[in-house]
Amino acid sequence: MDRVKDTAYRTLDGINREMRAALEACALPHDLVRLGRSARDNPIHAACIGDGDFAKPELLYFSGAHAMEFVGPAMCLGLLQFVAAQAPDSPIARALDRINIWFLPVLNPDGYLRIQRQLGAGPLGLAYGRANANGVDLNRNFPTGFYENRDSLFAGSTVKFSPYYRGKEPCSEPESRVFRDFVLNRNFRISIDFHCFGNFIGYPYGYSDKPCRDKDTFVQIAAEMVARQKGRKYRVMPMHKLYKVSGDTCDWLYDECRILAFTMEIAGLGFNLKDPQSALNPFHWANPRDPERHVQDNLEACLYLIDATLERFGHEADQINGD
Numbered sequence: 320m321d322r323v324k325d326t327a328y329r330t331l332d333g334i335n336r337e338m339r340a341a342l343e344a345c346a347l348p349h350d351l352v353r354l355g356r357s358a359r360d361n362p363i364h365a366a367c368i369g370d371g372d373f374a375k376p377e378l379l380y381f382s383g384a385h386a387m388e389f390v391g392p393a394m395c396l397g398l399l400q401f402v403a404a405q406a407p408d409s410p411i412a413r414a415l416d417r418i419n420i421w422f423l424p425v426l427n428p429d430g431y432l433r434i435q436r437q438l439g440a441g442p443l444g445l446a447y448g449r450a451n452a453n454g455v456d457l458n459r460n461f462p463t464g465f466y467e468n469r470d471s472l473f474a475g476s477t478v479k480f481s482p483y484y485r486g487k488e489p490c491s492e493p494e495s496r497v498f499r500d501f502v503l504n505r506n507f508r509i510s511i512d513f514h515c516f517g518n519f520i521g522y523p524y525g526y527s528d529k530p531c532r533d534k535d536t537f538v539q540i541a542a543e544m545v546a547r548q549k550g551r552k553y554r555v556m557p558m559h560k561l562y563k564v565s566g567d568t569c570d571w572l573y574d575e576c577r578i579l580a581f582t583m584e585i586a587g588l589g590f591n592l593k594d595p596q597s598a599l600n601p602f603h604w605a606n607p608r609d610p611e612r613h614v615q616d617n618l619e620a621c622l623y624l625i626d627a628t629l630e631r632f633g634h635e636a637d638q639i640n641g642d
């Protein structure tokens with residue numbers, strides 16, 4: 320079964336199978352890479368569309384840090400399927416002369432599997448949780464601002480049983496280290512991390528209310544994305560406007576790696592009294608019932624990041640090629 324019981328969401332096996340199928344049918348240069356393994360020894364995969372030349376500026380779509388946020392991996396996989404299906408003479412195929420495009424749908428496979436099991440268990444299938452197999456919130460486990468904001472409820476708790484537990488030290492978790500090493504070994508210039516929910520596009524900082532140096536660039540790019548959203552138009556704001564966090568992945572990507580790191584919080588609160596199953600189940604508060612509609616509504620917006628990578632960084636490939 321490729322779908323989780325009573326939902327429109329794929330199982331982890333389903334995601335991996337569809338990733339492989341999209342790449343097998345892909346007429347463009349591509350690669351499927353096993354980046355490393357999770358705490359429970361599950362592989363973490365990323366796909367590259369492009370020739371993988373390190374010298375080219377790269378774009379990263381990623382998701383699935385938070386166990387229960389299944390709409391993120393659905394978005395990331397939808398983008399991969401769309402890009403992989405492009406013809407060799409399409410504008411996206413031509414963009415690959417200058418850039419590579421990467422997709423990492425499930426950073427926390429142990430968490431995804433745990434939620435998938437919970438959804439399939441019992442008549443209600445109650446499912447909730449963000450953490451990896453060690454109980455750590457991976458999006459609080461990165462070095463930037465790791466020790467900040469102890470007073471905020473959502474920041475990155477030092478309490479092991481909190482859903483926001485940040486871990487003992489920065490990158491204490493295998494998944495965080497796999498991601499860190501992957502990023503440090505590539506040439507990413509723009510990234511977007513898919514989460515839910517909130518109907519907004521966020522940019523740094525999350526750990527501080529200090530303005531980030533590239534605020535104007537973030538806002539310009541996000542405005543172009545919003546203009547391409549087919550459904551609801553999302554708000555654009557620095558991440559700390561929601562609440563201050565510690566150890567946020569995108570703060571680290573921006574501060575340490577100089578990557579224009581966006582976060583997209585897909586959809587709104589799914590709590591619906593008229594639908595008893597979703598009213599009772601935290602999984603359905605976080606995830607919309609109809610992920611494919613949200614994928615389609617946001618597809619063009621997210622594809623704009625290919626143009627943005629090309630426009631802002633594509634010339635670097637020319638310098639390397641010497642033309």
Ligand SMILES: [Zn+2]
Nearest residue numbers: 385388514515
């Ligand atoms: Zn999240």
